[in-house]
Amino acid sequence: MNATRIRTALIATLAALAVVAAGSPARAERVKDLATLAGVRSNQLVGYGLVVGLDGTGDSQAPFAKQSMTNMLTQLGVTIPAGTNFQLKNVAAVSVSAQLPPFVKLGQTIDITVSSIGDSKSLRGGALLMTPLKGADGKVYAVAQGNLVVGGFAAFGNDGSKITTNIPSVGRIPNGATVEREVESPFARGDSLTLNLHTADFTTAKRLSDAINRTIGAGSARALDGASVKVSAPRDPSQRVSFISLLENLEVDPGDAPAKVIINSRTGTVVIGSHVRVAPAAVSHGSLTVTISEDQKVSQPAPLAAGTTAVAPQSNINVTEGEGRMFLFQPGITLDEIVRAVNQVGAAPSDLVAILEALKEVGALRAELEVI
Structure with a gap:
């Protein structure tokens, strides 16, 4: 794609964006909310230092x-x-961590988090001494120093009692580190850019490439797989910035999520996708409660009888079966009808999990059942 074509496409896109935005469906989302630019990412930094003045x-x-x-x-x-x-x-002694944003320049500042790694009870009121922050390659990218802001509080008594609010052993220093080395970005290299979807989906990838081709020009973009779309881009950095600005404001109708039911086994939370369907099935669910109680009975012999007083345990077992009403799932039943039917029988989250697992076993649940 030559420079003349790029300039023409950029001008045409300004007008096309208004048309696309006006005619987009309500579900349309901006490209900047659906994808990120390959190579444009943050980097983790970590260092070891001392906090004084406690x-x-x-x-x-x-x-x-x-x-x-x-x-x-x-x-x-x-x-x-x-x-x-x-x-x-x-x-x-503390560890210092930070995120180095993309395109950050020398002399700019970033926020840092300071965490105690010894037996310090609180970092409140302390000041971090000059601490170099290194990347995964072992090079120093920033230097941190400053007074800590600690949201937690702790008070200790001589008798061992204590009062703690939040976490006093962790603090932050806004703009506490100065960048000393820049990270090279692949943004300005090559004649193309790659957009990576946050959630891989072949339908969304195709719609994204089609939207770019309609706006920029046929052949400008092509989907590499379900997660990446490659786009031809100008080589000039200033034109490339304008080009990306236009791309990320395009609106695309993302593909529908697959039918899935997510079950959190630790909290009992159940999330059912909107495309979940149930084949014809009849369900009856009732709870069975078994209660066992222990009573201590005293055995007292009759007067003048040859015997001793003894304690005899007595067990009481009570079995209660809840009312299990049956409800019927019609063909192609929707999420709203599933929730309504389960609520009518008063099923708890744990009961709903058991019902969904049983429906999956008999092949009536038309969705992926995932337990996390």
Whole structure:
């Protein structure tokens, strides 16, 4: 795609966007909400540092905190006599983590999270000393320092009692790290860009490529698979920025999600997709409750009888079966009808799980059943 064609397509797209937006269905979503640009991503940074100025809530048993303090003082010209055993109740060893956003430049600042890795009880009121933050390649990308903002609070009594609110051993420093190295981005390389869908779907990928071809020009985009669409793009960086701005504001009608039922086995939460269908089936569900209670009975012998008083346990077993009314699922029953039928018999979430699993076993549930 030459520069003249690109400029013409960019101008035409401005007018086409208004038409697309006006004629889009209510379900249409912007490309920026459906996909991300390949290679444009954040990077994780981590570092090890010291928080000082704590009010007696620092590390008391962490040997690495003492070693780190000794090394730092030595680098600053302070000589620590050998064998010195000092208590660092106002110092805590911490890990520092951050996300390095894409396109961040030298001198810009990013937020950092500071977490205690020793036995410090609270980081409230502390200040982080200069800490280099490294990436997965071992290179330093930012340097962090500053006063912590801690949302938690902890108070301790001499008798061992304590009051804790939230988590006082973790804090944040807004704009606490300065970027010292940029991460090279593939955004400006090559003559094409790739859009990766957040949720892989062949229908959505095809509709995305069709929308781009209708707006930019035939042959501009092609779906590589169910998750990626490759788009021809201008080489000039300034034109490429405008080009991506146009693409991410296009509206696309995403494909319908597959019929699926999600069951959370830990919380009992059940989520049923809108396309779930049930074949004809009759369901009867009732609860069975077994209650066992133990009573202690005292056996007392008659007067002047040769016997002793004894305690005899007595077990009482009670079985209660709940009312199990039967309800019928008609062919092609929808999500709304499933919920209404289950609510009519007063089924709890655990009962609903049992019903759905039974329907799946007999082949009446037209959906994927996933337990997480």
